[in-house]
Amino acid sequence: MKRVRVNPITCEGHGLCAELLPERIQLDEWGFPIVDREPVAGEAARHAARAVEACPTLALLLEAASDRSR
Amino acid sequence: MTAMRATRAPELIGPGPPRLLAGVSSAGAPSTLDEHLSVYGQLPPAGAIDLPALVDASGLRGLGGAGFPTATKLRAVASQRGRPFVVANGAEGEPISGKDKVLVRYLPHLVLDGAAAAAHALGAREAIVALSRADRDGIDALSAAIAERGGGLDKRVRLRAIAVPDGFVAGEETALVQFLNRGVAKPTFTPPLPFERGVGKAPTLVQNVETLAQLALIARFGPVWFRAVGTADEPGSALVTISGAVAEPGVYEVALGTPLRELVAQAGGVTEHVRAFLVGGFFGSWLGEREAADASLLEGDLRSRGARLGARAIVVLPTSACGICETARAMRYLADSSAGQCGPCVYGLDAIARSFERLAAQQSRDERKQLSRWIQQVRGRGACRHPDGAAAFATSALKVFARESELHLRGRCEGKRRVLPIPGIAA
Numbered sequence: 441m442k443r444v445r446v447n448p449i450t451c452e453g454h455g456l457c458a459e460l461l462p463e464r465i466q467l468d469e470w471g472f473p474i475v476d477r478e479p480v481a482g483e484a485a486r487h488a489a490r491a492v493e494a495c496p497t498l499a500l501l502l503e504a505a506s507d508r509s510r
Numbered sequence: 511m512t513a514m515r516a517t518r519a520p521e522l523i524g525p526g527p528p529r530l531l532a533g534v535s536s537a538g539a540p541s542t543l544d545e546h547l548s549v550y551g552q553l554p555p556a557g558a559i560d561l562p563a564l565v566d567a568s569g570l571r572g573l574g575g576a577g578f579p580t581a582t583k584l585r586a587v588a589s590q591r592g593r594p595f596v597v598a599n600g601a602e603g604e605p606i607s608g609k610d611k612v613l614v615r616y617l618p619h620l621v622l623d624g625a626a627a628a629a630h631a632l633g634a635r636e637a638i639v640a641l642s643r644a645d646r647d648g649i650d651a652l653s654a655a656i657a658e659r660g661g662g663l664d665k666r667v668r669l670r671a672i673a674v675p676d677g678f679v680a681g682e683e684t685a686l687v688q689f690l691n692r693g694v695a696k697p698t699f700t701p702p703l704p705f706e707r708g709v710g711k712a713p714t715l716v717q718n719v720e721t722l723a724q725l726a727l728i729a730r731f732g733p734v735w736f737r738a739v740g741t742a743d744e745p746g747s748a749l750v751t752i753s754g755a756v757a758e759p760g761v762y763e764v765a766l767g768t769p770l771r772e773l774v775a776q777a778g779g780v781t782e783h784v785r786a787f788l789v790g791g792f793f794g795s796w797l798g799e800r801e802a803a804d805a806s807l808l809e810g811d812l813r814s815r816g817a818r819l820g821a822r823a824i825v826v827l828p829t830s831a832c833g834i835c836e837t838a839r840a841m842r843y844l845a846d847s848s849a850g851q852c853g854p855c856v857y858g859l860d861a862i863a864r865s866f867e868r869l870a871a872q873q874s875r876d877e878r879k880q881l882s883r884w885i886q887q888v889r890g891r892g893a894c895r896h897p898d899g900a901a902a903f904a905t906s907a908l909k910v911f912a913r914e915s916e917l918h919l920r921g922r923c924e925g926k927r928r929v930l931p932i933p934g935i936a937a
């Protein structure tokens with residue numbers, strides 16, 4: 441299983457990811473993503489892969505749900 | 511900081527004489543190599559001990575704030591491929607903490623022993639002690655101590671003191687590593703963590719200078735000696751910085767488990783009525799006077815009170831100071847200390863600080879709901895834990911100073927005195 445994570449240093453708050461993966465990503469009032477760490481499966485996994493590809497700064501990552509990182 | 515007052519080594523509360531601070535000379539000068547060896551003796555040769563096993567049995571945990579088991583970190587570094595590197599973290603960016611500066615300034619050889627012992631155990635050839643640029647005394651003491659040791663004592667390990675930029679975030683471990691690699695003292699995204707890929711891409715052990723000083727004693731005297739003070743869960747002694755409304759602020763060595771009350775008594779007792787305690791530094795929490803009455807200096811005990819021991823920096827807030835005003839000042843400092851890299855840290859901490867500033871200024875609109883939401887929202891969303899620490903601090907302020915916030919909303923403030931030392935701002 442995979443889950444979504446954002447690299448907050450490279451993220452520039454374009455907000456594209458929240459449109460492509462509304463199941464897991466909301467934006468805060470400054471336009472930065474708040475990511476739900478629940479693993480993605482099925483359609484959400486497809487949306488996640490699309491969002492990862494679309495992020496203009498490559499700040500969105502898919503990591504194994506077993507990863508120690510937060 | 512009032513750390514200069516801690517030139518004496520206070521008696522350790524509980525069984526036994528002072529341990530870590532036993533070698534602090536009454537003259538207030540850094541201990542020389544001869545003095546150092548006459549108090550603590552020689553380090554055993556690296557081949558004669560199994561350092562990770564000794565550290566494991568002693569139960570030593572990191573003393574830089576996070577409390578991570580030191581043996582686990584040693585083993586994690588050792589399990590990586592490549593020759594490891596050792597960084598002793600003496601940056602001590604926390605404005606209300608003075609213990610690392612005291613340790614480096616008065617006992618430089620103990621810190622160097624710890625760095626050298628860790629390096630020997632890991633097969634590292636180089637160990638760096640990182641100190642804040644502003645800590646001239648520490649840099650002088652350490653450089654003199656390194657020169658005094660020559661090459662003889664630390665065969666095969668090159669020891670160096672390096673000045674790093676001052677500031678709250680510069681002491682975060684990935685910021686140290688990035689500074690040593692490319693001169694940029696800002697945290698990096700993880701993984702890789704320093705133990706995987708640190709200085710010059712080598713697996714890097716980053717350990718607080720006090721952790722290494724304790725390790726140097728464990729290497730000599732062993733885990734049974736280490737556990738002779740403290741509790742079974744939280745063994746040993748530790749350095750505590752206490753300031754604010756006490757007669758003798760400074761750095762003290764206490765056995766873990768010492769009642770907070772006893773520490774305050776050791777620091778000469780309180781000088782005014784107490785409103786609250788700040789425990790664990792600016793990443794820590796406020797504890798109301800009553801809540802703190804029977805607290806002891808243990809992570810477990812403080813956790814059950816919604817606080818944490820952290821890097822063991824404690825401020826006694828008198829009733830002549832206001833908890834909301836002091837929190838607003840500290841939050842502004844934390845927000846301004848952001849490395850400026852992560853949106854949630856940059857905008858979130860600033861919004862939280864502004865909200866506290868409005869509350870402190872007795873603006874009548876109640877925005878505490880929104881403030882709580884912002885505090886919740888920044889947690890876990892930075893590349894480092896700076897937002898998390900700031901959030902814990904802010905949360906405790908809203909809880910402990912609930913009455914004071916109500917008063918502020920009605921245009922009243924109970925104390926104008928300023929107690930927290932904020933760098934760059936007069937108290």
Ligand SMILES: Cc1cc2nc3c(=O)[nH]c(=O)nc-3n(C[C@H](O)[C@H](O)[C@H](O)COP(=O)(O)O)c2cc1C
Pocket residue numbers: 571572573574575576577578599600601602603604678679680681682683684716717718719721722894895896
């Ligand atoms: C914002 C921030 C600032 C930090 N500053 C320091 C510091 O000044 N000194 C320190 O020893 N650890 C500091 N730390 C903790 C280090 O990242 C690291 O955990 C520590 O040096 C590890 O050593 P230890 O396990 O011996 O405690 C900081 C952490 C954060 C998140």
Ligand code: SF4
Pocket residue numbers: 446450451452453454455456457458471472473494495496497498499500
């Ligand atoms: S699309 Fe990328 S840059 Fe934009 S908000 Fe999402 S993670 Fe950040």
Ligand code: SF4
Pocket residue numbers: 448679696697698847848849850851852855856891892893894895896897
């Ligand atoms: S969370 Fe804040 S302090 Fe940490 S790296 Fe990001 S901007 Fe810098």
